[in-house]
Amino acid sequence: MAARSAEALLGVGFLGIMATLYLGFQWAPSVSIDAFESPAAQRIFYWHVPAAWAAFIAFAVLFAGSAMWFFKRSPLGWRLHVAGAEAGLACGLITVWSGCVWGAAEWGTPWDWTDVRLNTFGLLTLLALFLVLGRQSQPDGVETRDTFSTFGLYGFILVPLTYIATRIWEIRHPGPVIGTGDDSGSLAGDMAIVLLLGALSFTVFILGHILMSMRITGLEQRLEQVQHQIDGGN
């Protein structure tokens, strides 16, 4: 049953993401041509923002898993750490890639090394890449788990920093458009619907991804245990 739920969530999430892509490009209204340098490119936000949202969920899972392993030696915590890092990498890459496409059209440059949010989010993605590649380069053991959990714990500091970055230093990145508390940044109704669908779809997809990844890690651990038993261990 649990095995099926991961596939179901992945399937539903994937369909929702595709629907968001279609609605974002075909149905959502255009922004005012005065609002952006490249108004058409703005449609990529229907993927960019939900992907970033899903990445934050994944990084929160990574943080929780790292803490559970580091302080409680919980095997479930380690599986959450691995799943959070992999899901964070997937969503982080989607966010960075879509952001670069938009930046190239809107700013004339895909990247700005002085923009705080851009850089802190890029670093979060690099951290996830480091954790995924690093784990694959080491034999499984408490030393490996302790080291990468420490990076997971300290790296999470970038999440709130990324979140508040545009509120403190609005260099290139646009400020918040939802939850600003006034009408200045509010979205039109149809735009909000597509964005909400995107956020829900990415959330469902990332939960499926995390469940699937945890199952794979569990199977890897089982395989290692069986190999150890065949080798004559306890």
Add this chain to the structure above:
Amino acid sequence: MGGRGSIDVGRHGGIHMAEALLEIEGVEVRRGMGVVLSNFSLDLHSGDILILQGINGSGKSTVIETASRLLPLEHGAVKHHGKMTIDSDGRRVHPRHPFGLVLQSNGAIGSETVDAHLSTVAKLCNAELDLSALLDAYGLKHRSGDKIAYLSGGQARKVSVLGALLPAMVAESPTLVIMDEPDSGLDEQAITTLMTHIQSLAAAGHAFLIATHNPSMMAIATHVHDLEKKIEQKPNDAKPHKRLGANAPARWVSTRSAHRYARTTRSGLARNGLTALMVLGCALALGDPAQLPSGLWETGGILAPAFAAGLTGDPTTHLLREHRAEDWWRAQSQPTPAAHGLGLAIGLVTTLAACYIYTGGVDLALLALGGIIGETAMLGTRLLHQSTRRLARPNAVFIRLLLPVFILPWALIVSWASKW
């Protein structure tokens, strides 16, 4: 047995302080995914020669590394001279008394000379001595000026074993010596000399924890431990060893050693200096930097070589990963060697060169900024590298993926400095 600090008359045929030099109290240690030691305890007193015996993989080296404070503890604590040095809460305190250590790997950097390595060990014990007689006893006198990398495997092992005996030989008070298969690779004569030294040093009140499979080494044990229980053997009736050398307080031993490593191997120049020159060379390859208008790009070009040199990291970090030298240093009471100030020096020199190329003059403020950037970037990179040292394969991990964390601060500094 008397309490700590009391006199215990008659143990091992001599008069010794009954203080435990080493106490391992109910430790649990995990390696990989397995628990290697569970609720393991051991104590070692002045005059003891305790030999750990057991088949390969039974946990002897884990006991040695636990006693040396190299492994994190799941439960329990390790005390040296009655003071906690590491416990399961993650506290790790430098032992107040230096101790001798030889691990399975030699723990010595190949580019060090025999003389320099052993002198460093003596300095860590705040002592100095003439090493000739000692080197002669192990047939190494004629190789004292040679780099350890040029010695045979057995000769290099002798140097490491001597490095473990030295803290006891120069000490005025009972000293702990921890040895993991010290006889490995040694010839018969060297093993005989080693056993004589161990017995005489133990008779002088020092204590030995040794892991070995060698039956002749077993013969000198006052106690044997099979990782379950400690069994008393025959007492040691050797003549006590006389203290060697004289007191010579030494400071900044690890930093001085790091600079010596960087200087003798020229790795600071080869790694950091050349990286900075490459960055400068790339800028020159694109045209005449002097034609650039002053501002962001010019300031960035001037400060880029120092930044790149710093990001290359501390050259000693890589040298210390040779033969587990970093573990040897980490076990000792000193911080691991780090070439503090090298980033500053390289940053100053490269920024000076870049300043001259870009502006035809020298800007002292930029020069200072270049030095600070070089040192800070090197410090940050060093910390990143040190954070992976517990891993089984630290060189295989992609730690450099995290280096871009330094780009944003550097870019903001360049942006700020360009407005001067």
